[in-house]
Amino acid sequence: MTQTLSISDRQRLQLTPLDLPTRLLLGPGPSNAHPAVLQAMSTSPLGHLDPAFLALMDEIQSLLRYVWQTENPLTIAISGTGSAAMEATLANAVEPGDVVLVGVKGYFGYRLVDMAGRYGADVRTITKPWGQVFSLEELRTALETHRPAILALVHAETSTGARQPLEGVGELCREFGCLLLVDTVTSLGGVPIFLDEWGVDLAYSCSQKGLGCSPGASPFTVSPRAMEKIQQRKTKIANWYLDSSLLGKYWGSVGGASRNENRVYHHTAPINLYYGLREALRLIADEGLASCWQRHQKNVEYLWEQLEDLGLSLHVDREFRLPTLTTVCIPDGVDGKAIAHQLLTEHNIEVGGGLGELAGKVWRVGLMGYNSRTESVDRLIEALQKVLPR
Numbered sequence: 027m028t029q030t031l032s033i034s035d036r037q038r039l040q041l042t043p044l045d046l047p048t049r050l051l052l053g054p055g056p057s058n059a060h061p062a063v064l065q066a067m068s069t070s071p072l073g074h075l076d077p078a079f080l081a082l083m084d085e086i087q088s089l090l091r092y093v094w095q096t097e098n099p100l101t102i103a104i105s106g107t108g109s110a111a112m113e114a115t116l117a118n119a120v121e122p123g124d125v126v127l128v129g130v131k132g133y134f135g136y137r138l139v140d141m142a143g144r145y146g147a148d149v150r151t152i153t154k155p156w157g158q159v160f161s162l163e164e165l166r167t168a169l170e171t172h173r174p175a176i177l178a179l180v181h182a183e184t185s186t187g188a189r190q191p192l193e194g195v196g197e198l199c200r201e202f203g204c205l206l207l208v209d210t211v212t213s214l215g216g217v218p219i220f221l222d223e224w225g226v227d228l229a230y231s232c233s234q235k236g237l238g239c240s241p242g243a244s245p246f247t248v249s250p251r252a253m254e255k256i257q258q259r260k261t262k263i264a265n266w267y268l269d270s271s272l273l274g275k276y277w278g279s280v281g282g283a284s285r286n287e288n289r290v291y292h293h294t295a296p297i298n299l300y301y302g303l304r305e306a307l308r309l310i311a312d313e314g315l316a317s318c319w320q321r322h323q324k325n326v327e328y329l330w331e332q333l334e335d336l337g338l339s340l341h342v343d344r345e346f347r348l349p350t351l352t353t354v355c356i357p358d359g360v361d362g363k364a365i366a367h368q369l370l371t372e373h374n375i376e377v378g379g380g381l382g383e384l385a386g387k388v389w390r391v392g393l394m395g396y397n398s399r400t401e402s403v404d405r406l407i408e409a410l411q412k413v414l415p416r
């Protein structure tokens with residue numbers, strides 16, 4: 027006899043359609059997506075093997091090569107956030123026992139350490155106080171000491187607002203026979219990057235910051251040199267979802283197979299996010315990379331000037347400050363959390379708080395992608411004038 031089960035209504039909320047506040051997202055990310063990106067994302071989905079969708083994926087690959095300034099054949103988006111693309115670099119390139127040297131100078135360096143360890147790496151670290159960066163000499167000494175298979179650095183450390191100079195690091199890595207892996211999550215689209223010129227072998231980013239899209243479709247690229255290491259692996263890539271050889275077959279970027287008939291299903295792509303990413307990249311190509319980088323620099327300098335006029339000081343030395351993320355010192359006696367809460371609830375502006383060594387000491391202000399505009403700065407400064415104690 028079949029038992030009659032009754033449906034429980036305990037979790038059955040009676041809701042109205044979505045009605046959320048509109049915020050200006052000036053924290054460490056996400057940033058507001060460009061309105062044209064949001065519009066593109068509302069287009070009706072195609073199938074993930076539809077020739078028209080495959081053509082769109084080809085456009086994404088090309089435009090990602092443009093914004094990164096690389097010719098790497100394997101340059102794709104990972105269906106996931108920046109951390110998924112971060113994990114893709116390590117899952118593919120690290121074999122158990124490989125020495126991976128991580129330059130830690132903020133929160134995301136530690137995330138690389140954690141992830142590399144999970145893939146069996148013999149992880150070594152060099153560290154710097156949060157807000158500082160490594161010199162070429164320091165990196166050379168560390169490479170001499172540790173002789174790693176991979177050196178991993180965060181180009182734009184979102185937890186500190188510092189830009190790690192990368193000129194010369196790729197050459198150094200070649201001298202020591204190691205691969206260079208770089209986190210460009212808070213730099214892509216907003217900070218000058220020349221992946222091929224700088225000899226970067228593995229890089230990843232996100233969609234929700236400098237590219238001005240929503241989170242969830244994250245750029246990932248592998249140089250031919252890194253591809254050789256991956257192809258010579260003795261052990262299977264331990265992560266099925268992020269296996270570059272499987273992903274490459276879907277994206278048509280393995281074996282030069284851009285022909286649609288060779289492309290095979292791997293996972294159901296988040297179709298509408300890819301529409302958004304394609305539109306975000308199209309907008310950057312339309313603006314031109316040089317203009318886009320200059321816009322970020324011009325607007326952040328305006329922000330710095332305005333913040334200093336309010337009597338606030340900035341955490342990072344000017345030479346190494348990011349155009350995308352500024353760490354602002356919270357003045358003595360000011361409750362940083364309360365100010366951020368007031369900005370959010372009274373002015374609909376989000377700014378971030380400090381992490382780790384900088385917890386309670388700084389606010390993090392992002393001007394990225396679509397939000398890198400003078401109007402964003404003006405709105406924030408006007409609100410700060412109201413909420414900061416005199």
Ligand code: PLP
Pocket residue numbers: 054055107108109110112134180182183184185209211212232241
């Ligand atoms: N790396 C850096 C430098 C980041 O700033 C972030 C996120 O802000 C990540 C990695 C992780 O990206 P996500 O939060 O999109 O997973």
